[in-house]
Amino acid sequence: MDHHDDQESAKRAGKQAGDSMRGDERRDDAAERVEDYLRLEEHIAQLQADRRPSRPRRMRPDQTRTYQMAALFRSAAPDAAQPDAAFVAQLRERLDKEIRTRRPRTRAPGGRGVSRRGLLTGGLSAAAAAAGIAVGIGVDRATAPSSWPAAHDVPLVPVGQWISVVAVDALPMGAVRRFVTDHVVGFVRHTENGFEALSGACTHMGCLVAWNAPARTFDCPCHGGRFLEDGRAAPFSPVSYQPLPTIRTRVEAGQVQVYIPPIGDPAPSETQGPQNPYRTASGRGSTP
Amino acid sequence: MDSEEPRVAAPTHDTPRLQALYEENVAAVYRFVYSKVGNREEAEDLTSQVFIKAVRTVDQARDVTSIQSWLFQVARTTVADHWRRFYRLRVNSLDDLLDAGWEGPVEAREDVRSFQPERRVRRLLASLPDRYREVLTFRFLQNLSIRETAEQMHLTEANVKVLQFRALKKAAAIDHADS
Numbered sequence: 001m002d003h004h005d006d007q008e009s010a011k012r013a014g015k016q017a018g019d020s021m022r023g024d025e026r027r028d029d030a031a032e033r034v035e036d037y038l039r040l041e042e043h044i045a046q047l048q049a050d051r052r053p054s055r056p057r058r059m060r061p062d063q064t065r066t067y068q069m070a071a072l073f074r075s076a077a078p079d080a081a082q083p084d085a086a087f088v089a090q091l092r093e094r095l096d097k098e099i100r101t102r103r104p105r106t107r108a109p110g111g112r113g114v115s116r117r118g119l120l121t122g123g124l125s126a127a128a129a130a131a132g133i134a135v136g137i138g139v140d141r142a143t144a145p146s147s148w149p150a151a152h153d154v155p156l157v158p159v160g161q162w163i164s165v166v167a168v169d170a171l172p173m174g175a176v177r178r179f180v181t182d183h184v185v186g187f188v189r190h191t192e193n194g195f196e197a198l199s200g201a202c203t204h205m206g207c208l209v210a211w212n213a214p215a216r217t218f219d220c221p222c223h224g225g226r227f228l229e230d231g232r233a234a235p236f237s238p239v240s241y242q243p244l245p246t247i248r249t250r251v252e253a254g255q256v257q258v259y260i261p262p263i264g265d266p267a268p269s270e271t272q273g274p275q276n277p278y279r280t281a282s283g284r285g286s287t288p
Numbered sequence: 289m290d291s292e293e294p295r296v297a298a299p300t301h302d303t304p305r306l307q308a309l310y311e312e313n314v315a316a317v318y319r320f321v322y323s324k325v326g327n328r329e330e331a332e333d334l335t336s337q338v339f340i341k342a343v344r345t346v347d348q349a350r351d352v353t354s355i356q357s358w359l360f361q362v363a364r365t366t367v368a369d370h371w372r373r374f375y376r377l378r379v380n381s382l383d384d385l386l387d388a389g390w391e392g393p394v395e396a397r398e399d400v401r402s403f404q405p406e407r408r409v410r411r412l413l414a415s416l417p418d419r420y421r422e423v424l425t426f427r428f429l430q431n432l433s434i435r436e437t438a439e440q441m442h443l444t445e446a447n448v449k450v451l452q453f454r455a456l457k458k459a460a461a462i463d464h465a466d467s
Contacts, residue, residue, distance in 0.1 A: 032453070032454075036453060037446075037449045037450050037453045038449065040449075040452070040453050040456070041434065041449045041452070041453075044427070044452070046327065047326040047327045048431065049327075050327045050328035050329065051327055051328075051329055052327060052329040052330050052333075053327065055374055056374075056375065058375070059375065062457075062460070062461075062464075064371070064375045065460035065461075065463070065464055066453070066456045066457045066460045067375075068324065068371075068460070069412075069456045069457075069459045069460040069463065070326060070456055071322075071323065071324055071325050071326030071327075072323050072324075072326070072405055072408065072409060072463075073326075073409055073424055073427075073428035073429075073456070073459075074322075074326035074327070074428055075319070075322045075323035075326060075405045075406075075409075076405060076406050076409040076428060076429055077428055077429065077431050078429075078431065080322065081318070081319045081322040081323065081331075081405065082315070082318075082319075083314060083315055083318040083319075083331075083332075083335070084328070084332070087332050087335075088314055088315075091310075091314070091332075091335065091336050091339060092310060094336065094340070095306070095307075095310055095339055095340070095343055096307075098340055098343045098344065099303055099306050099307075099343050180308075182304060208311055
């Protein structure tokens, strides 16, 4: 029997290791049992497969610490502790729904819906349900692209407004600068045509794109979408999404300003103009 | 009653803040949780729980820094709760939680963004005897199998299992003594 052989060899190994170890090491082996070695190895193997480990038998606090140490060391493995992009996107969608249905006070509802405790402790089934919801939302989004904030039934800004994002002097020709307003994350660029701005939310599922300076592209961390600096999907992008929405700009008192339009009206009449008409994510022009 | 409550949308200023909270902290929270559970399945599950709790209960009046500390606090208690179930610790016993390695709420000011488990790992490795450090480096940092580690260290596979057990146990003792 494998298990038996395993036990026997581990027993021998334990003894050999003890024999060959120096003083401080040997002191550590007090009260160890062969099962302890094997059980921990089983646990480590599950961690390394990135799977939920089986629950150990009841153990003493010092024993649990050994297991927790295995988790800590596992997290130092190359790339182990980076969240998966698909997971980040799914959770974003899940939270999006959560935020939209947020109540001022959340208590476990007796009648309808899922209790909070059930959701929080439901483990796999809750996770599966969440994933299902996320997929549904993802499809919706894909057919009606919009940045994450715009998906809400809540107005993000009551009226459109101009917001200064960078000093003209600080943005030389060719430069690209990220900006964050209360409601929009985007990029402002100094081009031959003047200052232009783009929404920084990927038109796929709303992940925030990052400026890749060497390649001069906007790269989405979630599903690998890439956009040229003018916002169009790059020809070499693994997936070709709708262009990043442009945001209207102007210069005022030495500052580059971006126009954050009222939500629900992505193409307000005042956004018409020779430079940078505000475009919806689906690529329609703003001019009525 | 609860079911009679009208659906109230979050105030205008709140939604983007919650979204930003997620975007800016999801990687750090995941890293923190991962360092406590050591596998992707549970790390994803617990990270989801942390943020779902966060958007449901966040106090909008908090400023950004305080929201981050609070988020980290939610992450800690979520992990502690998980451990309690995983190791079948007695419910409601703070002592058990502390014994099990829960650092408690006092360090909530630690910045979730700067949490670096790798640093703690390096520090522990540096304070271990050579052979313990080697076996943990091969097994975890280099992700070698038992067999590969045995070859590297000229040991039997069974020896490696014993050695890694003792190395982790020792590291745990050092870590516990430090805290």
